[in-house]
Amino acid sequence: MTTLTAARAAAGPDAVAHRPRVRGFTAERVFITRSFIHTIRDVDTMMMAVLLPTMLMLMFTYIFGNAIDPSGGYVDYVVPGIILLCAGFGASTTAISVSRDMSTGIIDRFRTMPLRSGAVLTGHVAVSLVRNLIATAIVIGVALLVGFRPSATPLEWLAAFGMVALYILTITYLFAAIGLAAPSPEAASGYGFILLFLPYVSSAFVPVDTMPEWLQWVAENQPITPVIETIRALLMGTPVGDSAWWAVGWCAAIIAIAAAWGAWLFRRKSGRR
Amino acid sequence: MQLAIEARGLRKAFGRTEVLAGLDLAVPAGSVFALLGPNGAGKTTTINILTTLVAPDSGTAAVMGRDLLREPAAVQQCIALTGQAAAVDEVLTARENLVMMGRLSGLARRDARLRATELIARFDLEQAADRRVATYSGGMRRRLDLALSLVVQVPVLFLDEPTTGLDTRSRQELWAVIRSLADAGTTIFLTTQYLEEADRLADRIAVLDRGRIAAEGTADELKSRVGGDVVELRDADGVLLRELPTDGSVHGLRAAIDELDRAALAGADGVQVTIRRPSLDDVFLAITADRPAAAAEASAPELIATN
Structure with missing residues (x-):
C-alpha cells in the first residue's frame, strides 16, 4: 500500500458511528458458520472423521470379532461401543480448536464487542455435534455392510440417535472445557487423551462380568456403561433396565459441570495470553 | 474539552506483581494519544482494562462518558481494539474475516459483504482477499487486523x-493509515515502545513507568522538560563516543564540555563535538533514569543520564 492509497483511505465515506448490539442468535449463527468452515478446511480432521469409523468397525469385526465371539455375533454387540469411541475421537478436536482460539488474539477482539463472546464455544460445540453424528452414520453404514442386524423400530432408531447426540454433546462440552483449561493447543490434545480410554473400561467391547472384580466395579459405575447399554437396548432389543435414566442423568450432570467450569475458565482467561 | 477516555487511580496486580499503581489518564476526543513505556511497564494491562477485557482492582475509568464497570456494553459499542497478537482468523480468507466481523458488528449480510469489499480495496488486500490469512505476510496481517477494527467506524x-515487528516500509504505511483515521476524527489510543512512533503520530504522549504516568504532554513539552541541548562527542568515523545533556545555560554547556575533556576523550584525533536538541529518547531516559532496568529494556541509544 502506498502512502497515496492510505491518504485516499482517510477520505473514506464512513462517518463515526456506534457498533450496534447484535440481536437474537446472530452471534451464534456467525460462529457456527465459522467453525463449519474451519472443519471442512481441515483435511486431516475430515479424513479422520470418515476413515476412523470405517477402520475401527472393520478391525473389531474381522480381527477381534471371531476371537471374542466365534459364533459371529460380535458385530451386533460392538456397534454402540464403536459409535462412542469414534464420537470421543471426533469431539477431542474441539479441545484443540478451543485452545487455539484462546491462544490467539481473536478471542480478545470478540470480547471487546457488545456480543455474547461465549458464542464462539457454541459454534465449536454445534459443529462437533454435526460432524460426529455423520461419523455415527458412517459407523452404522459400515456395520450394516459387515453383518450388523439391528431389531430397532424407527422410533427406537430415533431414540438411539438421540442418546448418541446427548453423549456427543456431553463429551464435546467436556473437551471444550479442557481446551479452555489447557495452556496450549498441544497440551489440550494431550489432556483429552485419558477420556478416549473410558469406553474400553465399560461394557462397550466385552461384557463387564468377564473383567476382574475390582475393574467390574469401575466399569459398572462409570458413565459410559449405561450409555452403551441404552443404545444396545434400543438397537438390539436387550433389556434396558434403569440404564436410560442413569445415562441421561450422567450426561446432564457432566454437561452442567463442564459448562460451569468452562464459563469460569472463559472469564478468568480474559485478556491474559 | 470533551474527554474520550478518562481514568482515575487505576490499580491492577497479578498475584503479587503490581502492574498498575494508580494510573490517571485524560484523553481529549479526536486526539491521538500515545502511551509510551518499556516492556512490562503496564501498557497492555492499561489497554485491557480500558477495552473491558480485564477489571481493575480499584479506580474508575470511562470511555466516551460511559463507565467501564457499570456499562461495559455501552463502552464496547464505542471502541475497537487491534491487539498485539494479530487478532485474525488464519483459516478464513481476508474477505471472510471482514464479513464475519461485519455480521458481529450488526451489519446485514449484504452490507457486511459490501463493507468487506470496500475495506479490502482501501487496505490494498485485493490480490490476496480470497486466500487464507495463514499465507499472509506480517504487514498484510496487520493491515487486515486494522481493517477488522474499522468495519464499523467507532469513535x-x-x-x-501496532507496528511492533513490522519492517520500515510496512510501518510507514500503517502510520499513514493511523494519521488519516485521526484526521477523520477518530480518537486513537496507542501504546508503543518506539519513541519515533509517538513523536510522529501522537498529539499527546504519556510516559508510563512502574504503573504510573511519569510525565505527560506534547512531544515539545516533554522535550523542553529535560532542559537544554545535548552535547555529543563523535570519533572520526562518526561513531558516538558519549553524549551529555545540559540545562541549556552557557555554564551548563561548558560544564559538559569540561566533563568530556576530563574523561580525556576529546583530545584524540578527529574527534568532533556537536550540540543537538534533546530527543524523546533523552526525555524517556531522564524520566525513567532512576531505574536502570527500564533504560536497558527500552531500545534507546546508550547515553549518560544525569539527574
Whole structure:
C-alpha cells in the first residue's frame, strides 16, 4: 500500500458511528458458520472423521470379532461401543480448536464487542455435534455392510440417535472445557487423551462380568456403561433396565459441570495470553 | 474539552506483581494519544482494562462518558481494539474475516459483504482477499487486523503496539493509515515502545513507568522538560563516543564540555563535538533514569543520564 492509497483511505465515506448490539442468535449463527468452515478446511480432521469409523468397525469385526465371539455375533454387540469411541475421537478436536482460539488474539477482539463472546464455544460445540453424528452414520453404514442386524423400530432408531447426540454433546462440552483449561493447543490434545480410554473400561467391547472384580466395579459405575447399554437396548432389543435414566442423568450432570467450569475458565482467561 | 477516555487511580496486580499503581489518564476526543513505556511497564494491562477485557482492582475509568464497570456494553459499542497478537482468523480468507466481523458488528449480510469489499480495496488486500490469512505476510496481517477494527467506524480506536515487528516500509504505511483515521476524527489510543512512533503520530504522549504516568504532554513539552541541548562527542568515523545533556545555560554547556575533556576523550584525533536538541529518547531516559532496568529494556541509544 502506498502512502497515496492510505491518504485516499482517510477520505473514506464512513462517518463515526456506534457498533450496534447484535440481536437474537446472530452471534451464534456467525460462529457456527465459522467453525463449519474451519472443519471442512481441515483435511486431516475430515479424513479422520470418515476413515476412523470405517477402520475401527472393520478391525473389531474381522480381527477381534471371531476371537471374542466365534459364533459371529460380535458385530451386533460392538456397534454402540464403536459409535462412542469414534464420537470421543471426533469431539477431542474441539479441545484443540478451543485452545487455539484462546491462544490467539481473536478471542480478545470478540470480547471487546457488545456480543455474547461465549458464542464462539457454541459454534465449536454445534459443529462437533454435526460432524460426529455423520461419523455415527458412517459407523452404522459400515456395520450394516459387515453383518450388523439391528431389531430397532424407527422410533427406537430415533431414540438411539438421540442418546448418541446427548453423549456427543456431553463429551464435546467436556473437551471444550479442557481446551479452555489447557495452556496450549498441544497440551489440550494431550489432556483429552485419558477420556478416549473410558469406553474400553465399560461394557462397550466385552461384557463387564468377564473383567476382574475390582475393574467390574469401575466399569459398572462409570458413565459410559449405561450409555452403551441404552443404545444396545434400543438397537438390539436387550433389556434396558434403569440404564436410560442413569445415562441421561450422567450426561446432564457432566454437561452442567463442564459448562460451569468452562464459563469460569472463559472469564478468568480474559485478556491474559 | 470533551474527554474520550478518562481514568482515575487505576490499580491492577497479578498475584503479587503490581502492574498498575494508580494510573490517571485524560484523553481529549479526536486526539491521538500515545502511551509510551518499556516492556512490562503496564501498557497492555492499561489497554485491557480500558477495552473491558480485564477489571481493575480499584479506580474508575470511562470511555466516551460511559463507565467501564457499570456499562461495559455501552463502552464496547464505542471502541475497537487491534491487539498485539494479530487478532485474525488464519483459516478464513481476508474477505471472510471482514464479513464475519461485519455480521458481529450488526451489519446485514449484504452490507457486511459490501463493507468487506470496500475495506479490502482501501487496505490494498485485493490480490490476496480470497486466500487464507495463514499465507499472509506480517504487514498484510496487520493491515487486515486494522481493517477488522474499522468495519464499523467507532469513535475510539485502541492500538496495542501496532507496528511492533513490522519492517520500515510496512510501518510507514500503517502510520499513514493511523494519521488519516485521526484526521477523520477518530480518537486513537496507542501504546508503543518506539519513541519515533509517538513523536510522529501522537498529539499527546504519556510516559508510563512502574504503573504510573511519569510525565505527560506534547512531544515539545516533554522535550523542553529535560532542559537544554545535548552535547555529543563523535570519533572520526562518526561513531558516538558519549553524549551529555545540559540545562541549556552557557555554564551548563561548558560544564559538559569540561566533563568530556576530563574523561580525556576529546583530545584524540578527529574527534568532533556537536550540540543537538534533546530527543524523546533523552526525555524517556531522564524520566525513567532512576531505574536502570527500564533504560536497558527500552531500545534507546546508550547515553549518560544525569539527574
